[in-house]
Amino acid sequence: MSARKKAEPKGDGITGFPFAPEREGSWKITLPCTKAEAEQLAGDPPELALLDPPPTLMTSEPDPDKPEDWQLDAYVEGKPTRALIAAVTALVPSAAKVKPVVTHIPEEDWVTLSQSGLEPIHAGRFFVHTPHNADHVPEGMTGFVIDAGRAFGTGHHETTTGCLMMLDRLKRSGLRFDDIADVGTGTGLLAFAARTLWPAARVIASDIDPVSIEVTAENAAVNAVPIGRGRGQVELVVAAGLAHRRLKARLPYDLLIANILAGPLIELAPVFANAVLPGGTIILAGLLDSQAEAVARAYRRQGFYLAGQIVRGDWPTLRLVKRKR
Known part of the structure; x- marks a missing residue:
């Protein structure tokens, strides 16, 4: 993922969440989390059903040398409200005292994330890929196009x-x-x-x-x-x-x-x-x-x-x- 310039904070207490006119498009809420919390979030926690709009959650291990330190990125359409940010923060109790990093994602970066950012998966005879890799299905394998999205x-x-x-x-x-x-x-x-x-x-x-x-x-x-x-x-x-x-x-x-x-x-x-x-x-x-x-x-x-x-x-x-x- 390409680096993005973060918006300057304007006194609201949340990094990268300025008091600016609301911008459309995708936004990202980033918080640290534990490995155990990341594993729990992989199962689509029921709390997400109560959020509007519901975020798309992605967890990652930023530093392989720190296997217990993971990161949660929650993607939402439209500028997130304070209530939504609080709800996402509640998903990772270990980050209760951490200020979330909230950034606006230019449209082209979101497309890059959801398409090329997800590498194809080889599982038995199956090759699961996003539309970005539609032309790269290996011979003899069964390909499925599954885009990063709401489920x-x-x-x-x-x-x-x-x-x-x-x-x-x-x-x-x-x-x-x-x-x-x-x-x-x-x-x-x-x-x-x-x-x-x-x-x-x-x-x-x-x-x-x-x-x-x-x-x-x-x-x-x-x-x-x-x-x-x-x-x-x-x-x-x-x-x-x-x-x-x-x-x-x-x-x-x-x-x-x-x-x-x-x-x-x-x-x-x-x-x-x-x-x-x-x-x-x-x-x-x-x-x-x-x-x-x-x-x-x-x-x-x-x-x-x-x-x-x-x-x-x-x-x-x-x-x-x-x-x-």
Whole structure:
């Protein structure tokens, strides 16, 4: 990212947040945070749903020699209000006494950040990239255009990458699935990948956030993924867990994917178990390595066994199979 000149403070107590006529475009709120806080923010904290406009969060490790010191950058459209800045600051309690750095981003810099600033992701046979890299899909790989935007799941987080790798592993092992659900779909990427691997399957993707479903529909159009209820199509619904008549009408599933958070995964274990065929597979992600045993235990109690896992950094992706009675 190119360096940007910061606006001079004018006595409001917030670095780079001048008392100037409001400027349109994108703004960035920067705060230090801990590694643990950065990992929590990767799961799209529910507090974001209460913010208007909701920011796009990006966390990074500025200095590899200081692995516990991370940075939060929150991007918003339009000049952020004091209330919005306070809400973002509340996401990182370790920075409670730190003055946020708030800067205006010229349009061309925001485009550079959201496009070329995100390197393509290789995950199994999948190549996930922004429109900036559309001409660089390696031969023999399946490319998906997923722009940096309003929903989680660009492929750049270890949880999404791990799920893509797990799907690729299942396909290479010769498994076939006919009824697939992607719960907490985010950008739709995992549903698109599953449909590509098993093109004759019926696929449904859901998310508790209506914005995520809007983003998924947009991404489906960009990637020529047909939306609908038939085989080879992806159906989209807004729902918490499996609480939607269309999700219930499609029961049972032989493959269920849920890249959400450890708490909801444990809470939903009985619901997911009842939704999956004996011998069916559940792919779970969004949990930390320290949470993996608790999540696996919740599903063992529902008649599943751990059939495999992929660990990316501190983020495991679990494959659980329902025992045949």
